[in-house]
Amino acid sequence: MMNLFSWLTCLGICLYVFAHRGDTPPGLLAGYVLFALSLRWWLVRRISHVRASNAHLARSFELSRKYRDHRIVEAILSEKIWKGATAEMLLDSWGPPSEVKQGGDYDVWCYGRVGENRFRHRVTMKLNRVKTWTNRN
Structure with missing residues (x-):
């Protein structure tokens, strides 16, 4: 207006x-x-x-x-994640997850819901660090 x-x-x-x-x-x-x-x-x-x-x-x-590390800053600004990134770095790069599934030693952060219990990205966290992730297109 x-x-x-x-x-x-x-x-x-x-x-x-x-x-x-x-x-x-x-x-x-x-x-x-x-x-x-x-x-x-x-x-x-x-x-x-x-x-x-x-x-x-x-x-x-x-x-x-x-x-205080330009490589980390560039990766976050490019919305990338990497093995060993902290939970805070993941939040800065991808934002809050759509859903968090907690179980034992591992947490799974799910991004980009595409259906019932289906997500575009799943990030496995162990001790608040990125362990693995999967991308589905």
Whole structure:
């Protein structure tokens, strides 16, 4: 809704300014309006790109401070897991599991539910470390 409002505001301001100038040809007025709307569109896209980039940099900085190893940070940002990763690293990489099945020495973290008791990924944890995992496509 706010996006529509900003477009209409931009268009309204253009029309108001140029409507009060009697000597402006209609073609030039249309060109000015088109330019203003294009500029507004470009600015909004650029701002959202910068926000997304800043969010990625902030997450990277946070993980760097937390783990102090660039290989771990790169793996987490790439949403990878590896044998020996801690439960916290797994949470940072893949997020919370859909389901956790606890049994004896092992816990199985299940991700990506695709049906009744069926999951895309299962990660076996032993002593809060990744032991093995399976991926089903």
